[in-house]
Amino acid sequence: MMSILSLPHILPVNVNKSGSDLAVCYSAVDPHRFFIPEQYTQLYHCEAYTLLNDQHKIRYNQLFAARTNEQFMLFESGFTKAVMENLLRADVFKQLDSISDSLVLLLNDEQRHFEMFRSLNQYCFPEFYTDHDYYFLSIPRLQQALLRLFCRYPQHLYALVWLVLLMEEHAVRFSTDLMQQAGSENLDFNFVKVHKAHLRDEARHVQIDANVLDYLLARSSRGNNAINRWLLNKLLRETLKPKQAGLNVIRQLVLEFPELSNISEQLMDGIRSFEYDPCMMPMFADRNLTPVSKALLKLYPEFENALAI
Ligand SMILES: [Fe+2]
Numbered sequence: 348m349m350s351i352l353s354l355p356h357i358l359p360v361n362v363n364k365s366g367s368d369l370a371v372c373y374s375a376v377d378p379h380r381f382f383i384p385e386q387y388t389q390l391y392h393c394e395a396y397t398l399l400n401d402q403h404k405i406r407y408n409q410l411f412a413a414r415t416n417e418q419f420m421l422f423e424s425g426f427t428k429a430v431m432e433n434l435l436r437a438d439v440f441k442q443l444d445s446i447s448d449s450l451v452l453l454l455n456d457e458q459r460h461f462e463m464f465r466s467l468n469q470y471c472f473p474e475f476y477t478d479h480d481y482y483f484l485s486i487p488r489l490q491q492a493l494l495r496l497f498c499r500y501p502q503h504l505y506a507l508v509w510l511v512l513l514m515e516e517h518a519v520r521f522s523t524d525l526m527q528q529a530g531s532e533n534l535d536f537n538f539v540k541v542h543k544a545h546l547r548d549e550a551r552h553v554q555i556d557a558n559v560l561d562y563l564l565a566r567s568s569r570g571n572n573a574i575n576r577w578l579l580n581k582l583l584r585e586t587l588k589p590k591q592a593g594l595n596v597i598r599q600l601v602l603e604f605p606e607l608s609n610i611s612e613q614l615m616d617g618i619r620s621f622e623y624d625p626c627m628m629p630m631f632a633d634r635n636l637t638p639v640s641k642a643l644l645k646l647y648p649e650f651e652n653a654l655a656i
């Protein structure tokens with residue numbers, strides 16, 4: 348079972364490696380290969396997926412991979428950045444330089460990841476990303492402003508940090524599965540390279556998150572603890588709700604394959620029928636898939652229900 352590593356065990360080993368091979372050199376994209384494992388695409392979990400032929404499935408997978416890159420970009424450059432920057436600004440870890448240093452490192456990593464995923468999307472889909480960073484995702488300005496406001500006090504609302512941890516544990520699982528399937532599933536080599544680099548940093552981030560959470564939880568009052576348990580469950584349910592972007596991927600697929608227009612509603616209804624994102628649900632059914640959260644739950648078992656979806 349994984350335990351929480353102390354920061355001196357995490358930082359010195361990896362700091363010098365950080366950034367060295369993130370300048371990924373891309374190779375020619377093979378249009379006949381999947382970009383990501385099928386189980387990380389929503390339609391794969393619908394009956395309507397069987398209506399697609401192999402060519403449709405490959406293109407759907409590639410388009411959904413672009414949307415997934417956008418999701419990593421938005422989450423890491425938006426939510427994670429806001430939460431961790433505000434934690435640093437609040438100066439809560441006054442006596443613990445190692446936590447502050449690790450957060451600076453994490454923020455630098457996420458900035459590079461944003462650029463890495465953006466350049467991968469630009470390379471694989473120049474027709475979508477020449478002028479824009481986002482093609483499938485759209486976040487209304489009001490929602491962005493509310494999010495920024497909400498993320499202002501993560502030292503008290505540390506449920507925000509736990510959400511960052513869970514999304515980073517998802518990233519670790521995603522990259523691990525992608526690399527494991529790379530040989531047998533004929534996945535595009537550019538995606539394998541990018542996720543190899545991402546996995547190395549995210550494996551460190553989850554440990555940084557755990558140290559931050561342990562620090563904040565150990566100093567939390569009972570009342571604040573209860574508020575954060577409630578908030579974490581709400582945040583998770585909101586995050587896991589399938590968003591418009593999944594439908595936008597299907598619209599693009601139908602645009603590229605007009606013969607699918609007569610089943611487009613069937614494909615969309617498949618996505619609309621999900622209460623929560625089927626690509627992320629396995630990690631809430633099996634705690635072994637979120638080993639760092641599992642280690643934290645051993646220390647703070649009162650959060651068990653907060654993570655129940
Ligand atoms: Fe990242």
Ligand SMILES: [Fe+2]
Pocket residue numbers: 423457515548549552
């Ligand atoms: Fe991260």
